Amino acid sequence: MLNGERKISRPLRWAMVGGGRTGQVGYKHRTGALRDNTAFELVAGAFDIDFERGRDFGVNIGVLKDRLYPDYETMFAEEARREDGIEVVSIATPNATHFEICKAALEAGLHVICEKPLFFTTEEAQFVKELAEEKEKIVGVTYGFSGHQLLLQMRAMIEQGKIGDVRVVDLQYTHGFNAADEGDKSNSAQKWRVDPKVAGPSFVLGDLSTHTYYMSQLILPHMKVKKLLCDRQSFVGSRAPLEDNAHVIMHYDNGAVGTMWTSSINAGCMDAQRIRIVGSKASLEWWDSKPNELRYEIQGEPAQTLVRAMPYLDENCQADERLGALHAEGLSESWANIYLKFAMAVDAKERGDEETLRHLVYPDIDAGLEGVRWVENCVRSADNGAVWVDFE
Numbered sequence: 082m083l084n085g086e087r088k089i090s091r092p093l094r095w096a097m098v099g100g101g102r103t104g105q106v107g108y109k110h111r112t113g114a115l116r117d118n119t120a121f122e123l124v125a126g127a128f129d130i131d132f133e134r135g136r137d138f139g140v141n142i143g144v145l146k147d148r149l150y151p152d153y154e155t156m157f158a159e160e161a162r163r164e165d166g167i168e169v170v171s172i173a174t175p176n177a178t179h180f181e182i183c184k185a186a187l188e189a190g191l192h193v194i195c196e197k198p199l200f201f202t203t204e205e206a207q208f209v210k211e212l213a214e215e216k217e218k219i220v221g222v223t224y225g226f227s228g229h230q231l232l233l234q235m236r237a238m239i240e241q242g243k244i245g246d247v248r249v250v251d252l253q254y255t256h257g258f259n260a261a262d263e264g265d266k267s268n269s270a271q272k273w274r275v276d277p278k279v280a281g282p283s284f285v286l287g288d289l290s291t292h293t294y295y296m297s298q299l300i301l302p303h304m305k306v307k308k309l310l311c312d313r314q315s316f317v318g319s320r321a322p323l324e325d326n327a328h329v330i331m332h333y334d335n336g337a338v339g340t341m342w343t344s345s346i347n348a349g350c351m352d353a354q355r356i357r358i359v360g361s362k363a364s365l366e367w368w369d370s371k372p373n374e375l376r377y378e379i380q381g382e383p384a385q386t387l388v389r390a391m392p393y394l395d396e397n398c399q400a401d402e403r404l405g406a407l408h409a410e411g412l413s414e415s416w417a418n419i420y421l422k423f424a425m426a427v428d429a430k431e432r433g434d435e436e437t438l439r440h441l442v443y444p445d446i447d448a449g450l451e452g453v454r455w456v457e458n459c460v461r462s463a464d465n466g467a468v469w470v471d472f473e
């Protein structure tokens with residue numbers, strides 16, 4: 082169980098690019114990184130495209146004025162001159178900027194934590210992976226709910242044969258907030274999401290399904306998608322060529338099959354990220370709206386609900402527990418868990434501790450690269466008329 086005690090020798094000096102006053106996701110990064118004040122300290126920022134607003138915001142949340150910068154280039158250059166300069170930077174800006182900021186950060190000798198979808202192309206992701214290797218730096222990707230410990234429970238139970246052979250992987254990440262085109266022109270965060278120049282080659286496939294796809298890989302580390310078929314459409318026509326709805330069918334290398342439904346036009350749905358793994362003997366199901374519970378359904382027996390924090394859970398699941406039984410946990414704790422693992426990864430990398438890095442389960446550069454590959458393959462299938470394509 083986690084109680085905030087240090088996992089690394091001292092907090093890492095951390096900065097953010099984006100994620101300021103008007104940013105949707107910035108606060109989630111800070112709740113994650115600063116939850117254990119033994120992991121990160123926020124010492125600098127280029128929080129906003131508007132410098133004055135970003136500086137005002139930074140001062141408001143307690144960052145020293147002289148470490149608030151007009152842009153990331155100035156921040157990386159100025160901080161490199163300081164003995165106590167930043168060591169890690171998080172990137173919480175719109176998708177089109179991720180590649181250039183990630184590259185600049187690695188070239189400045191920083192570890193990087195970047196938002197999803199990581200980049201537009203696998204070439205970019207491969208380039209950054211090689212650059213990170215050359216610079217001996219960590220690149221983490223913020224698939225926010227992937228730090229939830231019940232996903233590790235699913236991984237452990239499947240590994241232990243508790244559901245038999247995996248046959249069906251049923252994935253869903255949908256909501257209904259874009260059922261109409263309200264906000265497409267007026268809400269700045271929605272506006273860029275339907276503009277291919279800023280969002281990239283997809284809307285919901287990148288924005289939503291990359292999370293769930295990574296979570297399925299975390300649960301099923303030995304299964305790889307062999308081929309897939311994707312059908313995507315824009316029910317709100319002005320979003321074309323980007324999709325607000327997509328269905329994907331997958332074939333895995335072990336003979337299992339899968340589906341992903343991702344959508345932001347699932348009218349009336351507040352948020353449904355659902356993962357159901359069907360085996361030859363039993364099924365497991367986790368749903369982010371009820372994150373504290375895991376359904377375990379053995380064929381022919383009454384269904385069981387496994388509850389977070391209970392002693393019958395696997396040790397790897399218990400290790401990421403924060404609040405104990407009786408109290409609900411959710412997204413904030415999940416973000417704190419992935420940020421703690423980013424800190425442990427950075428610390429291990431700095432110490433040359435490859436053994437720790439091998440065993441740490443967190444969304445790393447390969448997870449980011451896989452997310453980009455996933456989107457690329459889905460788009461290639463859909464844009465060729467919803468045909469089967471080999472997963473390249």
Ligand code: NAD
Nearest residue numbers: 099100101104105106128129130173174176196197225270
């Ligand atoms: P947003 O439009 O709400 O906010 C973007 C912020 O970045 C703004 O504050 C803007 O001023 C700032 N910004 C833009 N360019 C900048 C630059 N060059 N330098 C400094 N600041 C800059 O967007 P958002 O919804 O917060 O999304 C940001 C990223 O986070 C996207 O990649 C998105 O896909 C991702 N996201 C992830 C999650 C998650 O759960 N992991 C949730 C929401 C968004």
